[in-house]
Amino acid sequence: MSLSSLPDEFEIIERFFHRPTRSGLVRNSVGDDAAVLRSPRTQDLVVSTDLAIEGVHFLPGEAADRVAARGLRAALSDLSAMGAIPDSYTLAITLPESIDETWLTAFAQGLAEQEELFGITLTGGDTCRGPTLSLAYTVIGHVPMERAVLRGGARPGMALLVTGTIGDSGYGLRHRLAADPFWSEGEAQALDHRFMTPPNCNVVMRHLLESGVVRAAIDVSDGVIADAHHLARASGCGLEIDLEALPLSEAVARRAQIEGALETRKFAATAGEDFEILMAVPVVEIDQALAIAREHNIALTQVGLFVEGEGVHTRFQGQPVVVSHPGYRHFSGPK
Template sequence: MSGPEDRPAQPDEFAQIARLYRPLTRGAPEALGLLDDAAVIPQRPGFDLVITKDALVEGVHFPVGEARDLVARKLLRTNLSDLAAMGAAPYGYFLAVAWPAGTDFAAREQFAEGLRQDGEAFNLSLLGGDTVSISGPMVASLTLLGWVPQGRAVRRSGAQAGDLVMVSGPIGDGGLGLKAVMGQLGDSDGYLTGRYRQPRPRLDLIESLRDGASACADISDGLVADAGHIARASGVGLRLDLDRMPLSRPAAAWLADQPDRRQALMALATSGDDYELVLTAPPGRSERLGLPVIGVVEAGEGVQVLVDGRPAPTGPGGWTHA
């Protein structure tokens, strides 16, 4: 039986940077070959630089023992969703990973491979970062940069009474996908687990959002909660009709099997992890966006939810980070 002394020594920090992370820069000159402690970002005349940052914690944002390439890809995609909501095109990212003490090199390679795959898929380059060891669970944090034409970032604060409320795609798949990952729900074709593990940031909508949306937020905490962020930032009320909420075929099948339809619709609207977009737009512009309309912006505050035409209690509306 081999002991710890028989295991091959892991590359040191600088060797790991050279082997795992330097290829992820994809030759971007801003990264300076990861040989310095900082990157140099050139200005882009006529554009604003948009910066977002998210973190994933093992056992909180992804299951304990989740494959490290899947963690890496979800980390990139959740940040990309924030850029999409503001109408910004992705540019590059900074990475920080706190590895549990004793994490082997194979797991770190797997994580870097996930970053490589989605870096190529979304044309993203690593510009810098840091790795450390900790005694607790894995923590991965990413700072993502994007460009948007000057003054045209879509914010949460632009909704006005009379605007329509729309969503970019099916709601509730992320929450059902987590149930499937945890073995609490069947998923024979892997659709729901895929929606949870590898969300689809709606970068395809950034140009139309800039042209048509008055406000936008990505749906990470839950439709009701994230609509509430728009209501709060804009100083208005949003009325959502959950009977008009688009559902995927697996979500519709799940809903049909539930004994309490009202409660089940609320569960889909508050479960989070969808990474679709909730947005508002004046009626004339909403037609050009061509997205499902699920509500209206009104004078007032907060979010009112209707099911079968009757108000339904929202509770916290979704995931809270406190």
């Protein structure tokens, strides 16, 4: 059954996207002209929108449930960086003629699995036909009033820390675009999983927020160096990053040993799509941050130091390194 054989968008919405509410802050689900959300008196609302477009953010022909998971988890990563608890989301979806009932069923199931995992409710959106599969997720959460972690709170002398490992997603995408015989079958599958399944840093970031140790944060979408630059610029200071300190998975570390540590780490630092969290933490509070991360089985690694001045400066084995393309830009490619 193709898209044109389904009666209309209202049946699509009713059959595939109608949901019971999961959050006490959501008064109604899909079906009204707009969602009605309760705003806790002692909380600030946190809202972010992310696009996921076929051929840009994921490859054509990708499994529907994986498309759903990747798009929603990537959007929720922005709330994680702010230390916010996710409550609900809306989804505006453009469906090409090639989409059929089987695809929609799998896509809706993929969304439902993530909704259960994160405890969130789909509250509305829009559905239409178009030439390209396009998904716009608007995620909504809350955080204690005036406690959201912003980008501008870093100060000279603070450390730059990052969750998880860096570069897996970039290598996963590169392998998808052109199969690389370097990787074992298991490594290729793991890297592919990292590209299609952004990590869940929400719980650990909320506990770091509660502890007060994180002063600034951003999720890594365009690349460690590019996104670290956003932190430094917003905070009015400079930043030194040690490429040698970047946390790598076993697979990427093996590549670094065989094909060159510097080039591998440059790629890992600039490929993007990691959706890990970069954060500024006072040096005297690093141990506390590491302990909180360990409690939630999240790796946390110091990779840099905020300094007086401006710009991001990279080093490897103690020597300055020029990185000509620090990250991805949608309107000019890597730059």
